[in-house]
Amino acid sequence: MIVDLWRNIRKYEGQLKNLDAAVRAIEALKEKKTGRYEFDGGFFMIQEGYTRFADDGQFEAHRKYLDIQYITGGCEEMAWADIDDVTEAVPFDEDKDIGFYEGDRSHHMLISPGMFYVVFPHDAHEPCIHTGDQAHHYTKIVIKLPV
Numbered sequence: 061m062i063v064d065l066w067r068n069i070r071k072y073e074g075q076l077k078n079l080d081a082a083v084r085a086i087e088a089l090k091e092k093k094t095g096r097y098e099f100d101g102g103f104f105m106i107q108e109g110y111t112r113f114a115d116d117g118q119f120e121a122h123r124k125y126l127d128i129q130y131i132t133g134g135c136e137e138m139a140w141a142d143i144d145d146v147t148e149a150v151p152f153d154e155d156k157d158i159g160f161y162e163g164d165r166s167h168h169m170l171i172s173p174g175m176f177y178v179v180f181p182h183d184a185h186e187p188c189i190h191t192g193d194q195a196h197h198y199t200k201i202v203i204k205l206p207v
Contacts, residue, residue, distance in 0.1 A: 061140055064175070064176060069130075086104065086201060102204050102205045106199070107198075108200075110195045110197055111189050111190040112189060119163055120161070120184070121183065121185070122157045122159075123152070123181050126179060126204075127178065127204060128202070129176060129200055131174070132201060135196050136187060136190070137169065139189060140179075168186075
């Protein structure tokens, strides 16, 4: 897992295949509306919503794509666990490239505007959560790059 500021995203271009194409596609987008956008080498989604209480969700993990989740407005909390330390709750769906898991949420952090995190196939993650009483509003860009 990587956690950093978006202003440093280009420092990872040599390490994450097709990242340069993703950043160029996002920068070229004139109107950033929610939805899915394709680019040569992957796709990204612009999302908006409210966080849910951490205990109400499950970890997720992917095998075909890594996620780069970039918070553009508001905030969210995110929980992380190694895939070997969680238990499968819903069998992995190869077509949707997602599996759901139960596990310990003791590793979590606040992701504020301008921050991003990268999760790899070994990273079980629970995005879009809050641990306090108040839900957070967020806008974000989720980039999917093939592994």
